Amino acid sequence: MADRRAQIAEAGIRILATRGARALTHLNIDRELELAPGSTSYYARSRRDLISLIIDRLANRVTDDLAAQTIPQDLTPQAAASIVVAGLETTMRRAEDHRARLLLLLExxxxxxxxxxxxxxxxxxxxxxxxxxxxxxxxGVSQPSTNAHDFAGLVDGLLMQRVIRAAPVNEEAIVAAYLRGLMAKSAHRPPNNPNQAEGSSATPSRS
Incomplete structure (x- = not known):
């Protein structure tokens, strides 16, 4: 029974990602899995039950691609931004999951x-x-555990940008600028020149 529930949830994710929320019906899942009509209704009586089954399946995707990245001790904003973008690249291998989640958030x-x-x-x-x-x-950001929630929100927004296939943006630049801003705020000073923030010396201006 557990295997059948998983199959139904996976079929629901595929249908949401490829055909939209309106196509998520018990009958379409029966057809997707080549089951007898009414089979899905045995495991999920209502549409809400069906959605709950899919949500449980999505929630069990415990592999966090962003967290799997190696973090160097001499981290810089640019290096951190590169790590985040690499994580986004990896997690988009599960693009169907993310599209289904976005549609269900609206639903x-x-x-x-x-x-x-x-x-x-x-x-x-x-x-x-x-x-x-x-x-x-x-x-060196102050209150890192508190600011981490906002940082996660930024990354989630970039992920959704990819999911909906909006106009491309410079993700590394956005994340690096955000992190430099947090560092500057923590130091009670305006953001430095990006090169200085990475530890590079600024080129003196010529008079």
Whole structure:
């Protein structure tokens, strides 16, 4: 039974990602899995039950690609930005998961319980928060555990930008600039020249 539930959830994710929320029906899942009509209804009576099954499946994706990156002790904003972008590249191998999650976030706006399960993704998000905290601490950012939540929000936004296939942006530049800003705020001074922030000496101006 557990295997069948997993198959149904996987089929639901595929349908959401490729055909949209309106195509997510019990009948379409039956057809996707070549099951007898009514088979999916045995495991998920209502549409809400079906969505809950899919959310549980998405929540069990415990591998955090961003957290899997190696973080050097001599971290700089640019190096941190490169790590984040590399993680985004890896996690987009599961693009269908992310598209399904985005559609369900919109679908479940009026259902606080399901929406909370989708938006928090406890295991994966908590792991990235821990990784972000380490990054910010190495960069000398004050209150790293607090700022890590905002950092995670920025990365999540960049991920959604990829998912919806919006106009491309310079992700490394955005993340590096954000981190430099946090470092400057922590030092109570305006942001330095990007080259200086990375530890490079500035070229003297000529009079």
């Amino acid at each position: 479940c706006r009026s259902d606080p319980e399901l929406h909370a399960a989708l938006s928090t993704r406890p295991t994966v998000r908590a792991t990235f928060i821990d990784t972000a905290t380490v990054m910010l601490r190495l960069l």
